[in-house]
Amino acid sequence: MHNIYNQGLDKVAANSQPLTPINFLNRTADVYPDKVAIIHGDQQFTYREYRQNVRRLASALIQRGVKTGDTVSIIAANIPAFLDAHYGVPLTGAVLNSINIRLDAQAIAFILDHSECDVLLTDTAFAPTVKKALALCTRAPLVIDIDDDIECEDAERIGELEYQDLLTEGDENFQGNLIHDEWQALALNYTSGTTGNPKGVVYSHRGAYLNAVGNNMIWPLASDSVYLWTLPMFHCNGWCFPWTVVAMAGTHVCLRQVEVNAIVTSLIEHNVSHFCGAPIVLNMILNADSELLDRIPRGINIMTAGAPPPATVIKGMEAHGFDITQGYGLTEVYGPCVVSEWKSQWDELTDDERAALKARQGVRYPTQEEVDVLDPQTMLPVAADAETVGEIMFRGNTTMKGYLKNDTATVEAFKHGWFHSGDLAVKHPDGFIEIRDRSKDIIISGGENISSVEVEGVLYQHPAVMEAAVVARKDEKWGESPCAFVTLKADKDASEREIIEFCREHMANFKAPKTIVFSELPKTSTGKVQKFILREKVKQLSEV
Incomplete structure (x- = not known):
């Protein structure tokens, strides 16, 4: 059928570029070159320096043979090199595989083999475990030590060269960008399954871009925001916040150890405005010495997810002046993409009523097309009566590409056109969902x-x-x-x-x-x- 809107209106370079979160850094470095991008102990990096390091990393990896579709793994604490990797690795067209630092050698070896790791960036603090993993796996990746100055001065080096030496091989003016399709794989994150070995969840550039934007739509940051890294960057790529913070020209404050004294000191010294973490982090702060709690500035924004937070914890944190937002999601949906969005008419409720509302998982991000509680047998929405239990399901652009080299699990997860979370919940009359149990063990x-x-x-x-x-x-x-x-x-x-x-x-x-x-x-x-x-x-x- 004749359609005038199909004539001479094709996609061309001028009107269609692949969506990718790595482009956020170029914009911010152009606009705020001298603004502090990263703080790590006594070290500070401006956005100009941050981009230079990213470009050095990308060009050095390419010179070392890294190409589109390769896997570059990293196991590290929340340090500047990890932030570099979130831009430098995908800039080469390769896929960033962030490994949980708490895993044992056998699990790490499985991941290195299953992901077909080509390069491993490894924080020397984890050298003993990583050394065992390398001995167990069949891969022989190029190993790069990250010898962080903070707490790792005497750690063993197990790699071919050190991270800073790798950067000296690169070109700070490197202009390449090997992202040709927004459906390209950007990241690989492993999540535990009920059958033992973890499954590799693959993210696209498009999905990461959209979830990074979605984060800021529901939990706004700005150029004067200071974000503290209490959340591990290996968790769903830090819930996409390495990209969100940069997009908004905020400042990253790195934190090696999630320990209450270190958290409080950072909150005070760096005038932190935002941080994320599982409810355990909130509970850790809430149960800290009262003298520490009294020193924390009021009005700090917290996003919590990873497990349903008790209403008592939310109430306790807000009593100390924190502003709590609960998110919900899974590795398969780029971290949180559901939020317990606050409505102004709830401001006058009692503390207990407010905490109970904030403890609900909430509603979908604007960047996730559909989230609902469905009967897994009929695939129909459950009644919005806060009593009928169903399974939380997702459908949209911030849902994973699928499980790496596991077609059976991918088909099962996506059956009937929805991603099946395995989490059981009810739906309230206002549409907010609330987890009741987990169907997966x-x-x-x-x-x-x-x-x-x-x-x-x-x-x-x-x-x-x-x-x-x-x-x-x-x-x-x-x-x-x-x-x-x-x-x-x-x-x-x-x-x-x-x-x-x-x-x-x-x-x-x-x-x-x-x-x-x-x-x-x-x-x-x-x-x-x-x-x-x-x-x-x-x-x-x-x-x-």
């Missing part, structure tokens, strides 16, 4: 995902354990912690402490159970463990 501890199947696998390795099942238990500090129900062999004996220590020796410490309950496991007629019964028992334990 994932335990979220301090914002970290723990696979119950992985923990069970370690428990079964103990010579005295006959059967084991792991579920989440509420934890005042971590939000949730693993609770293991264990049946011992008839001729064996073991204490709670012994089994916990065994787990700590065979996996990352944060994944080890904090509670062991010795009992028979309830099962169906087919032998399947009835975890819903165990969850009820855990609730009784928490009430004692």
